[in-house]
Amino acid sequence: MRARVYEFWELARSSFWFLPSLMMLVGLALFAVTLTIDELHLAGGVLHTLFYSGGTTNAANLLQTLTGAMVAIATVVFSTMMVVLTLATSQFGHRLIRSFMRDRANQAVLGIFLATFVYCMLVFHMVGNDPKNQFVPGVSLSVGFVLALFSTCTLIYFTHHMAQLFAAPEVLETVGVEFDQAIDRMYPDREGDDGAAAPELGHGTQDLIAHDGGYVQAIGIEALLEIAESQGIVIESRVSYGDYVLPGSVLARLHGAELDDETARHAAREYILGRSRMTDHDLLFAVNQMAEIGVRALSPALNNPFTALDCVNRIGRSLAVLITRPIPPEVVTDDAGDMRLIVRVPNFHQLLDAAFMPIRNYGRTSVITMREMLRVIGKLAPLTRRDMERRALARHAETILEAARNGLSERTDLAHIRSCFFDTRRALGDVGIILPEEPDNQRYD
Structure with a gap:
């Protein structure tokens, strides 16, 4: 279950709809608050002089202007994103699309414009155009005006951020941080010696079969450990993060008693498969992203060896952290200390090969x-x-x-x-x- 929740969370934070949608809901809630203040006349006295106090016609015209401006700016922002992303992926690789989409600043800027647009539209709907209804939500309109000014400042920041985001050192740092975070997850900084390597257990009594295909994005370690402990078996994972699984191939090998069909299907579902790889636990994919930048920089089309030089140094920085960490155990035990689960992760020489071999071949x-x-x-x-x-x-x-x-x-x-x-x-x-x-x-x- 936790693996499924994690998968949804990763998809959500790598999208352009999740955070902007939340911010649109915030705009809706803000409208409800300011409208309540207007209807109950809570902003009286001295505070009343700080807010809009004009007529309905001017209020409607102002809101029309603000709403149209927000739509135009949001269109410019989205178009700029697409153009810059197209140019950047042609130079650094299409795998950076996901890193770009995970950028919180881009999501927040788009969300601010959309939230301001929704807010102004709702306030415009409440302005009374009927001669018998001359209601002017002064507080709501003033807040909308402030939001529009803030959105304009955000546009200035967005322009600077986009210019900075796809500079080669910034791109390298972005993917390098993802590599560092993956190292922290898979090779945690802890006291003690290296973890135990998994023993050879033989053929096993049963295989967990994949019913679908795709890249291994997540593995439900806790759920598999619970199944293994309750059934008194050992689950030896035959795939790891980032491996491509074919339908009908073996996900894991069971040692001990055989599982019934329902439990076996439940265990197989703890291997989350997807169409693309993720850097959160996939160390090889994280280092492949960095190596791809170096390889593309060495191509005749770009011919920029200095970017490749920066790439090599950034990879070395991450590997320097990795080699100082204890090797994580391949064996997961239960509370009694009995071996229940085996999951292997890439070691140093595999990561070094993935980083240096392509750059060496092309450079x-x-x-x-x-x-x-x-x-x-x-x-x-x-x-x-x-x-x-x-x-x-x-x-x-x-x-x-x-x-x-x-x-x-x-x-x-x-x-x-x-x-x-x-x-x-x-x-x-x-x-x-x-x-x-x-x-x-x-x-x-």
């Missing part, structure tokens, strides 16, 4: 990109806590040198990369990983 002819990758590896080396992380860094350092040998045609460029490799080799040697001066295949002479 093998870029000296500054290859140099920066070696420098980041050298900076990460003294932060490592485990030999497997050091070996992963060493493997990439050797592969980068090999790629430079195959991709660079100038001797001076290759000599520069060799010099950077020796610096990285020295940093790895300080933590116990001794690299040869050339990769093992000796193809550089």
Whole structure:
């Protein structure tokens, strides 16, 4: 159940309808409050002089102007969003659409304009045009005027925000923060040693079968743990966050007693599948977003290696946080300490591969990109806590040198990369990983 609620919440906060709809309801509630003040004449005395006190004709004209202006501004805002989004996705990748839609400032600006429009429309409806009904809601009209002024200020902010939002450093920081947040969820900062790795349990007694297809967006850990504990079984998940599941494929393998059909279907529904991947728990997708920015920057169409350089550095910053965290346990136990659930998450070398392999493949002819990758590896080396992380860094350092040998045609460029490799080799040697001066295949002479 919690997984379903989480899925709905993620869809809601990644949409342009949720927050603007809430703000329109706020506009409706504000109208009810101000109209009550007008009808009960609660703003009397000195306060009455602060609000609109003109006739119905002027009030109607003012509200018509405000309402039309809000519609026009909302149209401009939405059109600007679409144009900027089209240009940005062509440069940074279509996966950024979701990150853009999750931006609270864009949702709030659109919501402010729509809420002001709804408010002014309702107030306009209450202005009496009948000679027998000369009711003018002065407080409501004055509040509408203030909202219109505030909306104008919001438009100025929106223009600045849009210009800043799709600058390359800002885009990198946006997706980098998503990666950092995913690391915090999957590799929480806690005291203690690394978590236990899952043992090999064999074939199992029953398989949980997917009845639909899609990317694994969420897994109901608590619900699966409750099922496993109540049935006295172990559930070994065969998929993880971000995996694409085909209809009829195995979601999990059960060890112990077999489940009845209804319980098995209930357990399978705890794997939330969707049409797209989400960065909240999907570490590989989060790092893929950053790598895609670097790959696109290295394409002949853009030819912007400095953005790729920034991308490599931002990835290194996130990985530096990851390698200082304890490895989370793959085994989830019940209150009695018995193993009940196995869920695996990507490790450091998988994330390093996902980040550096595509950038290396497309940037093998870029000296500054290859140099920066070696420098980041050298900076990460003294932060490592485990030999497997050091070996992963060493493997990439050797592969980068090999790629430079195959991709660079100038001797001076290759000599520069060799010099950077020796610096990285020295940093790895300080933590116990001794690299040869050339990769093992000796193809550089």
